[in-house]
Amino acid sequence: MGVHEAVAFLNSRGLIPPLEESVQVRIGIPAYARRTSTTCPLALERAASSLPGNVTVHPKYSDMDTAAGIALLAHELVHQGQFETMPDFDAEYEAESRYVDEWGLPPYENALERPAYEREVEAYLAALEAGYPPGEHTPLLIHDGVAAEGFVSGVGRGFAVGVGFGIAGLIFALAKAGK
Numbered sequence: 001m002g003v004h005e006a007v008a009f010l011n012s013r014g015l016i017p018p019l020e021e022s023v024q025v026r027i028g029i030p031a032y033a034r035r036t037s038t039t040c041p042l043a044l045e046r047a048a049s050s051l052p053g054n055v056t057v058h059p060k061y062s063d064m065d066t067a068a069g070i071a072l073l074a075h076e077l078v079h080q081g082q083f084e085t086m087p088d089f090d091a092e093y094e095a096e097s098r099y100v101d102e103w104g105l106p107p108y109e110n111a112l113e114r115p116a117y118e119r120e121v122e123a124y125l126a127a128l129e130a131g132y133p134p135g136e137h138t139p140l141l142i143h144d145g146v147a148a149e150g151f152v153s154g155v156g157r158g159f160a161v162g163v164g165f166g167i168a169g170l171i172f173a174l175a176k177a178g179k
Helices: 003-012 067-085 089-103 114-129 164-176
Strands: 024-027 037-039 046-051 054-057 147-149 159-161
Touching: 003 024, 003 067, 046 067, 054 067, 067 114
Parallel strands: 024 054
Antiparallel strands: 037 046, 046 054, 147 159
């Protein structure tokens, strides 16, 4: 399966945001200098990056015949939707990233990464359910044990994110309020 088929799979299940602009997806070395990228859960290297209208997926993680490859693409397409709907996405992302880095939190605690990581889990599970093999890596929320079946779902399909977000969100809100 290629990128177009992976996008069609995700679109058919409502797992990618409606995008106004066309998005170019290429396989290559991601723009490491950009903060708008996802971190591979196991290798701790950039697996993909997003810039407005462009997604680059590292060749090592680009197998769109696996649930992992499809899920990574879904994660990056969430960022494309954020670029389109949030005029100050870059600035807001940078502020969130500085906070997460300062507190030594995992990347999914970034409020602008959270929806992408949640969608990555949904896409991964949907691809597994559709018969795709798992692939070489597991979405970070699953890898870190943050996502677990049976929680009250905020992301659909009976899959949700655990209490880590609530604690980080509280710390972040207090820090922003100067408490």
